[in-house]
Amino acid sequence: MIRIRTAARTAAASVAAALTFAAATLAAAQPARAANLAVNPGFEAGLTGWTCTGRAEAVTSPVRSGSRALAGTPEGTDLARCRQTITVKPSSTYTLSAWVRGNFVFLGAEGHGETWASPGGTWTRLSTSFTTSPGQTSVTIHVNGWYGQGTYHVDDVELDGPGDAPGSPSPSPSPTPSESPEPSPTPTEEPTTSPSPTPGDRLLVGYLHATFANGSGYVRMADVPDEWDFINLAFGEPTSPTSGEIRFTRCPAAECPGVESEAEFIAAIRAKQRAGKKVLLSIGGQNGQVQLTTTAARDAFVRSVSEIIDRYGLDGLDIDFEGHSLYLNPGDTDFRNPTTPVVVNLISALRTLKARYGSRFVLTMAPETFFVQLGYQFYGPGDGGQDPRAGAYLPVIHALRNDLTLLHVQHYNSGPIMGLDDRYHTMGNADFHVAMADMVLAGFPVRGNPGNVFPPLRQDQVAIGLPAAPYAGNGFTTVAEVQKAVTCLVKGTGCGGYRPRGVYPNLRGLMAWSINWDRFNSYEFSRGHRRFLDGL
Structure with a gap:
């Protein structure tokens, strides 16, 4: 290996x-x-x-x-x-x-x-x-x-190539500002099978900029196109990284002209739900660092998240922990039995929320490849010198696999990742998406150890996360390349250089960042992929 x-x-x-x-x-x-x-x-x-x-x-x-x-x-x-x-x-x-x-x-x-x-x-x-x-x-x-x-x-x-050469820029002593794109209970073992998605039941999941504008324009809840099945409200954020207290503050009119009233927002959520849509609170994002380092923070997380869910009558929760929210302490080497408090407390909090709201509670996760697929090579600090966040989502996913509705790893804002073919794959093409999805659909040995295999998820639990437009994040992939990847995974045909370990006819769908960027890009993502998914 x-x-x-x-x-x-x-x-x-x-x-x-x-x-x-x-x-x-x-x-x-x-x-x-x-x-x-x-x-x-x-x-x-x-x-x-x-x-x-x-x-x-x-x-x-x-x-x-x-x-x-x-x-x-x-x-x-x-x-x-x-x-x-x-x-x-x-x-x-x-x-x-x-x-x-x-x-x-x-x-x-x-x-x-x-x-x-x-x-x-x-x-x-x-x-x-x-x-x-x-x-x-x-x-x-x-x-x-x-x-x-x-x-x-x-x-x-x-x-x-064809085009007009630019003029010479004037020297500048200062760098351009950084871009902002835009994350111990005993784990339950392998799940039982569940019914496969029926034709037309494949999902489009989109994030709605509910608390900020981000240059793509505000979209009212009532105006979210019908193509989207899950609508994730971005974002609930903590009062401080370690408080566990989550706040959801809707975008102010000064930043989001045309923003609806609270009553209109709630009424639009109900209308979407009557139409069969699921509306979730998404917690985290690039700027929302959530570290549940203590049981007090865990309990505050459960209480404050429940208050938001109840206030808006939401269907569930999306965990989009990024940055330094999750990591593994030295010596925490078994994803089946984690010991790091931020991991253990998150697992406990999510189980409590699932138990509180019952079987209809929707739970999704949107980790970056760094926290999942990189675990094939690295897991936590390892022998020293490695980033302790490598693979840190794996114990959370594994512990909650029986409660998890969807895992849509972000196949963007990623470095090159080694696939199961022991080759590095880079963003922006069908092979990358096939290789990354194959890892969670087929399972993989953590740190290359054949005696420590992360088991595959059910096919109906897996979707592919993508930028909805070139401006939405690094790693934009054209509609044609995305559909080539999905066809390879679902039907085993039209594959490129990477051949998946199996055929996955029940792959659940696609996730996009974001509904707002999709509208900004003339709905290319939602309209093109909705027709394609319905036709599979």
Whole structure:
């Protein structure tokens, strides 16, 4: 079993054994001789033209040409990704290249996949090509590093293809602000089977920006399109990270013009429920850190969440814990019997809520791949030096698998993840979604240990989480690629390079961030996928 260690030389050797560089051109060749469409491609003007997360800056050494280059240092779940959106022409072929150094460096165009290299301290040219779809007029390119693998460097980025080259930007001494996309009871063992979804029963789950606007515009509850089956109210957030007290404060009129009154909001929820929809409170999100470190925080969580559910007459709860909400303490190595308080107390709180509201209570979870699929390689702090959050959702999912309605892992805002084929898969294409879904549908050995296997979930408990639009999150995948992935999983046909371990005809559906971004993008996600899912 191939495992990446924190030592750079071990990580490089592992990845070299697991992947080939078929998609990349790694040669000391000169860049293409056409107009470069990228703005500030050599970072001579700092980060002007780029939007970066985490620790990213323009440095004066090392550089390949000119006087500056990009330096990015991933920390925790952040990959120090820098992005730039560029105007392109429909149905046209482009070549994207960059010179890179570092342990792991990734280059890609969102919606068209990415390529990577591990060149160490030598400047190496990385290149990939793609063709824009009919009607596509912009593309977002990106570069980033990988979890725990140190600083990477990039210089001389080039996007070569039809279009008008930009002018030269003025130097800027300050970096662009970081982007904001937009998470011991004894566990019960394997569940009994349940009825399979009937045709037309596949689900579309969407998040509704109920407490903020986020640039995509406010959508009234009554105006949520009928295509959505589950409507998750984003977000309930804590009064402090460790209080356990959850508050749900609806978006103010100053931020969300046209927001309905409380009475209208509740009436619209009832109307959706009469139409067969489920309306859930989603807790967490990127900014909602919830750490139930004590039993007092656990009890406050149960009480305050119950008050919100009762106030609005909601159908259940979605757990979207991100950031540092969940982690594993040293020595907590068995997902079947966790000991870390934030994990144990969350399990206890969710069981209490399920018991309080009964069998009709809907429970969903939306973890990032870092907290689930990364557990195939890493689990908690391990032997030391690993991120303690790696795989930290696994004990929660396992303990609640008999109570869990849906798990829709976020197949976006993710670094490369090793699949069951021991190859790394990157966002934005069908293979990534097939590989990530296959892991929870087939099960996998935690930390590669065949004696410690995370059992598969029922097919009807699994949906795929996606951005509804290119602007909604990193890793946007076109409608065609998503449907290719679902067809492969459900029917076993049309698969690409990754072959799933089984065929999963009862895969439940798709989740999207978000209903608001879908409307902003002319309902491409909900309308296209609703018809497709109903026709499976």
